Amino acid sequence: MKKNDLILIGSVLVAALLFFIGYRVIYHKDGSYVIVTVDGMQKASFPLSEDTTYTIKGANHGTNLLVIKNGSALIREANCPDNLCVKQKSIKKEGETLVCLPHKVIVSISSSDPSDHSELDGVAN
Numbered sequence: 001m002k003k004n005d006l007i008l009i010g011s012v013l014v015a016a017l018l019f020f021i022g023y024r025v026i027y028h029k030d031g032s033y034v035i036v037t038v039d040g041m042q043k044a045s046f047p048l049s050e051d052t053t054y055t056i057k058g059a060n061h062g063t064n065l066l067v068i069k070n071g072s073a074l075i076r077e078a079n080c081p082d083n084l085c086v087k088q089k090s091i092k093k094e095g096e097t098l099v100c101l102p103h104k105v106i107v108s109i110s111s112s113d114p115s116d117h118s119e120l121d122g123v124a125n
């Protein structure tokens with residue numbers, strides 16, 4: 001193997017590493033966790049980076065199908081009477097929410113891992 005080859009391989013690795021770090025930094029701005037709340041109680045949380053499908057058991061025997069795909073979350077199906085939650089646009093930024101009033105379901109995006117904190121409204125970070 002020639003010296004030039006090693007330099008080439010090395011620079012490719014560095015570029016890949018920088019890309020990875022840059023991706024993480026950009027990604028963090030978009031929020032990192034999907035929090036599912038039913039009637040004020042946190043029921044589940046998922047990393048926004050992993051594609052997931054989850055059936056939310058809401059109030060009044062309601063169900064909402066939460067889909068996390070390509071770094072954003074949306075409600076694909078629901079058996080609520082108004083279906084407003086299904087019509088909402090997908091969310092991916094911190095503070096954005098999906099709401100199903102009949103089922104008392106709130107899906108929100110948080111930049112911090114909810115399992116690390118006991119307080120929902122903690123200011124410290």
Ligand SMILES: [Zn+2]
Pocket residue numbers: 078080082083084085086099100101102103
């Ligand atoms: Zn709904």
